[in-house]
Amino acid sequence: MSSTLTPTGGSAITPGRPAVSLRSMRPRYGEMAVRLIFRIAAWITIVITIGIVIALLEPSLEFFAEVPLGDFLFGDRWAPRFADASFGVLPLVSATAWTTVIALIVAIPLGLGAAVFLSEYASSGVRKVLKPILEILAGIPTVVYGLFALQFVQSTVFRDWLQLETGAFSVLAAGLVMGVMIIPTIASISEDSMSAVPLGMRQGSAALGANKMQTTLRVVFPAALSGIIAAIVLGVSRAVGETMIVAIAAGSQARIVGGPLEQGQTMTGFIANAALGDSRVGSIEYNTLFAVGLLLFAITLVINAIAIQIVRRYREAY
Amino acid sequence: MSSTITTSLGGHIRGATVRGRARGGDTSPKSILFLVALWFSLFVAFSFLIVLIVTTVIDGWPRFDLRLFTEYPAADPEEAGARPAILGSIWVIITTALLAIPLGVAAAVHMEEFADKKNWFNRIVELNIQNLAAVPSIVYGLLALAFLVLMGVQNRNIVIAGAFTLSLLILPVIIIATREALRAVPMEIRQGSLALGATELQTVMRQTLPASVPGIATGSILALSRALGEAAPLLLLGALVFVSFDPNGLLSGYTTMPIQIFNWVGRPQEGFAILASATSILLLGILLAMNALAIIIRNRYQQRW
Numbered sequence: 001m002s003s004t005l006t007p008t009g010g011s012a013i014t015p016g017r018p019a020v021s022l023r024s025m026r027p028r029y030g031e032m033a034v035r036l037i038f039r040i041a042a043w044i045t046i047v048i049t050i051g052i053v054i055a056l057l058e059p060s061l062e063f064f065a066e067v068p069l070g071d072f073l074f075g076d077r078w079a080p081r082f083a084d085a086s087f088g089v090l091p092l093v094s095a096t097a098w099t100t101v102i103a104l105i106v107a108i109p110l111g112l113g114a115a116v117f118l119s120e121y122a123s124s125g126v127r128k129v130l131k132p133i134l135e136i137l138a139g140i141p142t143v144v145y146g147l148f149a150l151q152f153v154q155s156t157v158f159r160d161w162l163q164l165e166t167g168a169f170s171v172l173a174a175g176l177v178m179g180v181m182i183i184p185t186i187a188s189i190s191e192d193s194m195s196a197v198p199l200g201m202r203q204g205s206a207a208l209g210a211n212k213m214q215t216t217l218r219v220v221f222p223a224a225l226s227g228i229i230a231a232i233v234l235g236v237s238r239a240v241g242e243t244m245i246v247a248i249a250a251g252s253q254a255r256i257v258g259g260p261l262e263q264g265q266t267m268t269g270f271i272a273n274a275a276l277g278d279s280r281v282g283s284i285e286y287n288t289l290f291a292v293g294l295l296l297f298a299i300t301l302v303i304n305a306i307a308i309q310i311v312r313r314y315r316e317a318y
Numbered sequence: 319m320s321s322t323i324t325t326s327l328g329g330h331i332r333g334a335t336v337r338g339r340a341r342g343g344d345t346s347p348k349s350i351l352f353l354v355a356l357w358f359s360l361f362v363a364f365s366f367l368i369v370l371i372v373t374t375v376i377d378g379w380p381r382f383d384l385r386l387f388t389e390y391p392a393a394d395p396e397e398a399g400a401r402p403a404i405l406g407s408i409w410v411i412i413t414t415a416l417l418a419i420p421l422g423v424a425a426a427v428h429m430e431e432f433a434d435k436k437n438w439f440n441r442i443v444e445l446n447i448q449n450l451a452a453v454p455s456i457v458y459g460l461l462a463l464a465f466l467v468l469m470g471v472q473n474r475n476i477v478i479a480g481a482f483t484l485s486l487l488i489l490p491v492i493i494i495a496t497r498e499a500l501r502a503v504p505m506e507i508r509q510g511s512l513a514l515g516a517t518e519l520q521t522v523m524r525q526t527l528p529a530s531v532p533g534i535a536t537g538s539i540l541a542l543s544r545a546l547g548e549a550a551p552l553l554l555l556g557a558l559v560f561v562s563f564d565p566n567g568l569l570s571g572y573t574t575m576p577i578q579i580f581n582w583v584g585r586p587q588e589g590f591a592i593l594a595s596a597t598s599i600l601l602l603g604i605l606l607a608m609n610a611l612a613i614i615i616r617n618r619y620q621q622r623w
Contacts, residue, residue, distance in 0.1 A: 031519040035432060041424035042433065042443055045493070048486055049446050052457060055464030113359025121356060130360065132613045137367055139540070139609050141547025143576040144374065144598045147583055151591065152373045180366045213349040234452060241454025243550035244576070248583055268456050268550070275459075275554040281467050289554075293460040297453065304452045308445065 056297055059290035066284060072291065078254035078270075080288045081277075087288065089295065091254040095264030098257045099175040099246055100239040106179025107235055111186030112228065118187070119194035120216050131188075138184035146248030149177035154249060164261060169251030172260035178245050182235045189234065193227020194220055226310050233307035237300045243268040267296050374602065378595030386596050390562045391578070395589025400597045402561040406477070406572035407546060409565050413481035414488070414545050419538050421485070422492030423527075429493070430500040431522050451490035458487045459551030466555070475556040478568040483551045488541040495537020499530035532619035536612045543608040547601065549576035575601045 064072070067087045075088015114134060118127050154173035158164045166172075197220050205215040221228070251263025252273050265273070271289055279286040375382075389399025433440045462483035466474045503526050511521040557577050565572040573581075575597055582594035 038424045038428035041421050042428040052461045055461045110359040113356045117356040143549050143579045148370050183363050211344050213352045237452050243456045272553050297457050304449050
């Protein structure tokens with residue numbers, strides 16, 4: 001904006017331009033100061049990222065000086081606080097994988113169903129009412145979701161009503177509730193992307209004799225696929241990083257999870273639980289938090305980068 | 319859609335229309351089934367929401383009384399309340415708002431109004447904010463923990479530290495919302511202001527920014543409601559402690575409602591589970607009110623040019 005709108009007060013007098021500069025002769029130091037403050041505010045966001053990387057790397061490097069990277073990534077026993085300590089992260093990763101996959105099995109079909117309905121079938125009045133209600137799901141605090149997963153889904157539904165053989169916690173209860181939590185994420189981004197498909201394509205499809213369902217599934221859906229995939233990828237990253245639901249309802253025993261009704265401790269669940277104990281700064285327990293945090297950050301960073309690339313590459317197709 | 323088009327095509331190709339219908343119009347079983355599946359998706363989401371609210375209210379109702387607001391946490395659930403957690407949440411959220419909103423709006427104004435968007439550095443800043451918005455909240459807790467350890471702060475469970483952490487968490491959300499609000503202000507408003515002799519900064523402060531206040535307010539309220547419900551990053555700062563006093567300043571110890579809920583969920587006695595649900599009712603009520611306020615502002619005050 002600045003380059004296009006500011007009158008360029010050059011020294012050379014060109015035809016059709018006033019001989020004097022339009023810009024005030026007196027520099028406005030106050031304005032320059034305010035603009036500098038704005039600029040610094042924007043740069044702070046970069047500082048935050050650098051801060052995250054340094055904050056995670058420094059204790060992690062101390063951690064990996066004691067525990068070989070291979071033992072950490074591929075070891076299948078996680079017992080950082082035992083006398084016979086072992087730092088294989090696979091049990092935590094397995095629990096995260098279970099809860100994430102269960103959440104996606106719930107969230108992808110329901111989120112896309114909601115998106116298709118809101119974008120293709122709902123009138124604008126209906127959409128105006130339904131969309132905010134759907135977004136409330138994204139605004140519910142995750143501790144309340146966790147409480148619901150533990151007390152209602154696991155205890156009342158699974159154990160009392162369905163008589164399933166399961167303990168006080170399960171990755172299934174945590175995953176199911178987490179799936180509902182990410183429905184709005186998937187639905188709203190997918191809906192934006194479907195709404196962006198030009199009306200002409202729908203009309204063309206209808207003119208060729210397709211009905212509404214065929215138009216939706218074979219024309220609108222493929223055309224909006226990049227946005228839909230980006231929505232799903234963002235849903236994955238939210239599921240991987242979600243903490244309180246799994247800390248409350250998935251359990252706190254770090255074992256390789258073999259089935260949905262077993263309990264398990266996820267990466268985020270470990271960080272939350274370990275934070276409750278008093279870890280002395282600089283001890284191996286303290287550094288362990290950051291090593292797991294770094295792995296979590298790396299996973300979500302890769303997932304987000306994929307999502308942003310997908311959106312960038314295909315966004316301007318129409 | 320197809321039905322309106324086929325009828326308007328007229329009589330002489332009616333045969334084709336009929337064949338098209340036979341292959342499956344909007345009332346074919348497949349289409350009906352598809353629509354039912356779509357309705358089912360929304361039905362599941364909404365009934366889940368209703369069941370969640372109803373069970374929480376039923377579970378917590380016996381203790382959703384005055385004692386919840388006046389009593390301090392105690393070993394006996396009958397005598398315990400959430401007073402410090404409620405006051406702690408208020409302290410932390412107001413401090414977070416004071417830190418994050420000015421910073422986020424200033425950053426967004428720079429990026430949207432002043433920065434050269436083709437510059438490689440500014441593109442990195444933009445990409446970085448998109449990434450920050452998706453960083454798990456608990457990672458912000460690790461960042462704050464490492465920072466406070468570096469600063470040599472011994473007592474990390476203080477209001478200003480919690481607010482600092484939550485500010486970092488919601489900063490990207492506020493920046494993205496503010497940029498969208500600024501972008502919606504038409505260029506003509508800016509050009510008109512500049513043509514009347516205003517400087518660029520005067521244009522931003524007196525025209526662009528005031529015009530985008532509804533959008534900024536909506537985004538900020540939603541971001542703060544997220545901060546209010548967040549517990550994970552504060553756990554890392556040691557906020558899960560027994561607080562039996564009213565927080566009274568930025569350096570005061572505190573606990574918040576979500577953390578108090580998490581604390582009570584982990585207790586074996588039935589009474590604490592009821593207290594956790596009762597506190598959840600309060601928290602849900604506040605968050606639904608904030609969401610409703612955001613939607614009202616968006617629908618009523620947002621200008622359409």
